[in-house]
Amino acid sequence: MAIVKILVIPGSNRTGSFNVRLAAAITKELVLSEVDATRISLADFALPIYDGDLEAGQGVPQTAIDLKRMIGAHHGVVIVTPEYNASTPPLLKNAIDWVSRVRERGETSRVFQQRPFAIASASEGKFGGMRSLMALRQVLTLGCGATVIPQQMALSGADQAFDDMDRFKDERDTRSMQALVRGLIDVAQRMM
Numbered sequence: 560m561a562i563v564k565i566l567v568i569p570g571s572n573r574t575g576s577f578n579v580r581l582a583a584a585i586t587k588e589l590v591l592s593e594v595d596a597t598r599i600s601l602a603d604f605a606l607p608i609y610d611g612d613l614e615a616g617q618g619v620p621q622t623a624i625d626l627k628r629m630i631g632a633h634h635g636v637v638i639v640t641p642e643y644n645a646s647t648p649p650l651l652k653n654a655i656d657w658v659s660r661v662r663e664r665g666e667t668s669r670v671f672q673q674r675p676f677a678i679a680s681a682s683e684g685k686f687g688g689m690r691s692l693m694a695l696r697q698v699l700t701l702g703c704g705a706t707v708i709p710q711q712m713a714l715s716g717a718d719q720a721f722d723d724m725d726r727f728k729d730e731r732d733t734r735s736m737q738a739l740v741r742g743l744i745d746v747a748q749r750m751m
């Protein structure tokens with residue numbers, strides 16, 4: 560069987576981001592699971608706020624097409640999102656909105672429908688960004704028709720969660736991450 564390729568997308572570009580740190584830990588776990596894992600930054604896919612007039616006048620920005628193709632080059636995707644006011648941050652939602660507008664060879668949302676997604680979040684708060692996961696699951700499943708695996712990870716107390724080697728201090732967080740990674744690889748292999 561071909562090697563599984565997984566894309567990891569953090570929903571924050573902030574210096575010192577807890578979600579980038581969690582995304583890095585997940586990427587490492589994917590590599591240890593013998594997966595070809597790539598972590599990107601949405602800073603490399605800069606997009607204006609979605610604007611229907613801009614789309615009508617100039618078309619979808621090339622960066623949205625590039626991001627869609629990047630997703631399409633992988634068998635599964637992990638999105639690691641912060642929680643802003645009980646939902647997903649605009650950086651991430653805007654990227655998803657633009658990608659959902661890319662039409663290549665007449666296709667619509669196939670890039671979301673042909674591969675599984677796993678979702679994770681990190682927050683200093685005690686819910687670990689759980690409400691952003693609920694919102695993101697709705698966007699991906701109802702909005703984009705994606706398969707989002709049931710395993711998810713909400714890392715609470717994210718400012719205290721890692722040791723100085725960037726491992727989780729709490730074994731339960733390690734187990735939660737491993738279940739997420741195993742679940743995604745399993746579904747990705749079945750959808751390949």
Ligand SMILES: Cc1cc2nc3c(=O)[nH]c(=O)nc-3n(C[C@H](O)[C@H](O)[C@H](O)COP(=O)(O)O)c2cc1C
Nearest residue numbers: 571573576577578579641642643644645682684688
């Ligand atoms: C506009 C805004 C709204 C926020 N709302 C929430 C929230 O509803 N729940 C929560 O746990 N944290 C909230 N936070 C705190 C973020 O979780 C925190 O800034 C986190 O570090 C952002 O993720 P990052 O470290 O990956 O950049 C909010 C932060 C901002 C800037």
